[in-house]
Amino acid sequence: MTSILFRLIANAVALAAAVWLLDDITLGTEGAGTSSQAVTLLIVALIFGVVNLIVKPIVKLFSLPLLILTLGLFALVINALMLMLTSWIAGDAFQVDGFWTALLGGLIVAIVSWAVEMVVDRD
Incomplete structure (x- = not known):
């Protein structure tokens, strides 16, 4: 449970x-309160986690030749x-x-989530 x-x-x-x-990745509406943006961020992180849990392995399986x-660079795509x-x-x-924003955002999310997991997970 704590791992989840x-x-x-x-x-x-990482998404934050x-x-x-x-600038091309936006969260919620402009002028929303900090607490509502935090809740929105947690909901989006939950959606992102479910997408990575269910859809990503299937896409990786079908794109295995690529x-x-x-040499693994297609994982960025x-x-x-x-x-x-x-x-x-x-x-x-x-x-x-846009796709290029998503590509750069995916790279940022991957690096930041890896770094946070390395700091937080002390097993």
């Missing part, structure tokens, strides 16, 4: 970093697609404008 909570927090921090660093051919799918599911609460 740590992953949710890591995803939330992507929203903060990239992953092998590109898969991360971008998962971020765009999360944006589509979340609707107005989380918006990613």
Whole structure:
């Protein structure tokens, strides 16, 4: 249970970093309160976690030849697609404008979530 909570927090921090660093990734509406944005961020992190849990392994399986051919670099494209799918599911609460923004956002999310998991998870 704590592992799921740590992953949710890591995803939330990573998504917050992507929203903060990239202007084309927006969270909620402008002028919303900090607490409502935090709740929105947690909901989007939960959606992102479910997408990564269910959809990402299926996409990786079907794109295995491309992953092998590109020596794993196609995983960046898969991360971008998962971020765009999360944006589509979340609707107005989380918006990613364009593929290149999603690619850069996916890279930021991957690096930040890895770093947060390394700091938080002390097993």
